Amino acid sequence: MAMAPDVLFNLRNNFYLGAYQAAINNSDIPNLTEEDLIERDCLVYRSYIALGSYQLVINEVDSSAATPLQAVKLLALYLSSPDNKESIISSIKEWLADDAIGNNPILRLIAGIIFMHEQDYNEALKHTNAGGTMELYALNVHIFLKMHRSDYAEKQLRVMQQIDEDHTLTQLATAWLNLAVGGSKIQEAYLIFQDFSEKYQMTSLILNGKAVCSMQMANFDEAESFLLEALNKDAKDLETLANLVVCSLHLGKPSSRFLSQLKLLDPEHMLLKRGLTAEENFNRAVQTVA
Numbered sequence: 001m002a003m004a005p006d007v008l009f010n011l012r013n014n015f016y017l018g019a020y021q022a023a024i025n026n027s028d029i030p031n032l033t034e035e036d037l038i039e040r041d042c043l044v045y046r047s048y049i050a051l052g053s054y055q056l057v058i059n060e061v062d063s064s065a066a067t068p069l070q071a072v073k074l075l076a077l078y079l080s081s082p083d084n085k086e087s088i089i090s091s092i093k094e095w096l097a098d099d100a101i102g103n104n105p106i107l108r109l110i111a112g113i114i115f116m117h118e119q120d121y122n123e124a125l126k127h128t129n130a131g132g133t134m135e136l137y138a139l140n141v142h143i144f145l146k147m148h149r150s151d152y153a154e155k156q157l158r159v160m161q162q163i164d165e166d167h168t169l170t171q172l173a174t175a176w177l178n179l180a181v182g183g184s185k186i187q188e189a190y191l192i193f194q195d196f197s198e199k200y201q202m203t204s205l206i207l208n209g210k211a212v213c214s215m216q217m218a219n220f221d222e223a224e225s226f227l228l229e230a231l232n233k234d235a236k237d238l239e240t241l242a243n244l245v246v247c248s249l250h251l252g253k254p255s256s257r258f259l260s261q262l263k264l265l266d267p268e269h270m271l272l273k274r275g276l277t278a279e280e281n282f283n284r285a286v287q288t289v290a
Contacts, residue, residue, distance in 0.1 A: 008036060011043050016168045017196060018205030020047040038066050042106055045072045052236070054080035068106035071095070075110050078117070089114065096127060105133045112139050121147050134160060138169040141176060150180050171196070175209060179216065186216045204230040204237045211243055220250045238262065242271045 007029055014023035027044045029036075045057045049072070057076040061069050071092075078088045092111050096102045108127045115124035121143050131137045137160045144153035157177055160170040171192050178189035190213035196206045207230035214223035224247050230240040241262040248255035262269055 007032065008039060008043070011040060013168050013200065015043050015047055015050075016172065017200055018050070018203035019201045020050045022201060023047040038068055042068050042072050045069065045076070049076050049079065067095075067101045067104050071104070071107040071110040075113060078114050085118075089118070105136060109133070109135055109139060112136070112143065116143055116146065119146075131156075131159065134163065134167055134169045137163075138173050141173040145176055145180050150177060153177050153180070168196075179212060182216065186213055189213050190217070202229075202233075204234045204240055207233070208237075208239050208243055211247070215243070215247060215250070220247055223247050224251060236261075236265055238266050238269060241265070242269060245271060 011023055011027055011029070014020070014026065024044055024047050027040055029040060032040060045061065048054075048056050054076040057073055058080065061073040061076075063070075065073070074088060074092055078085060081088070092107075092114060095107060096111055101107060108130075112124045112128035115121070115127070116139070124143050125140070128136050128139050128143065131140065137156050140156040141153045141160075144150070144156065153173075154177060157170070157173050160167065160173055164170060175189040175192040178185035178192075190210060193206055193209035193213065197210065200206075207226045211223040211226040211230070214220070214226065223243075227240055227244045227247055230237060231244065234240065241258045244258040245255045245262065248258065259272075263272060266272075
């Protein structure tokens with residue numbers, strides 16, 4: 001018996017590869033089941049969140065919406081209100097403890113994303129580690145790499161490969177792991193991003209992937225050209241700005257403008273925190289010598 005076509009394939013793919021506006025623009029898909037409609041709306045609202053349109057999601061998802069959509073709204077609230085983070089985290093913990101909805105895959109996914117933002121990786125894994133969807137497995141790979149546990153990330157990737165080796169998220173997770181492992185694996189990661197750029201719409205995510213590979217192979221001029229192209233697509237993309245700071249330093253070019261933009265958009269960005277720590281350590285060392 002022939003399998004039914006995956007009506008949401010293109011929408012999912014656009015979202016996974018960072019073509020958020022394309023995901024929104026091409027989301028009017030006919031004859032969807034109730035389950036597909038909820039997944040479609042979750043992907044569309046998550047695309048709006050990725051574009052920074054938090055308020056639109058908060059306004060449109062009302063209290064009668066399905067649990068997955070409520071979870072997506074919670075992510076929009078979390079990202080838009082830094083002052084209310086504690087109450088939002090308290091709400092998500094309450095929902096996760098509810099037997100009726102606690103095991104919902106989108107709720108667990110959003111919980112994982114929020115706790116990863118908090119850098120509370122153990123708490124994130126409590127809710128994502130059981131997997132169940134390709135997005136949850138991919139998030140696990142991401143979390144393990146953040147914890148510098150490429151061995152666990154590789155185990156998760158093997159699960160994804162057994163389910164669908166050609167899945168976009170499996171390919172992305174393979175590239176992330178290859179970048180973390182380094183050495184000859186960098187070229188393999190580059191080829192994955194190159195393949196995406198030939199098959200699909202070029203996005204900031206794909207260009208940043210190629211740029212990071214190029215930087216790890218010490219091709220900083222090439223990396224810079226990818227990053228400037230990404231900046232043309234989205235001048236507020238945090239990863240592009242952070243990567244441009246690093247790339248400019250390696251090229252001996254001024255990076256202060258990119259650094260200033262990054263500070264304005266995300267004062268808590270990891271690159272800024274690391275820079276501040278390094279500066280404090282340096283000043284302490286200078287005082288010791290003095």
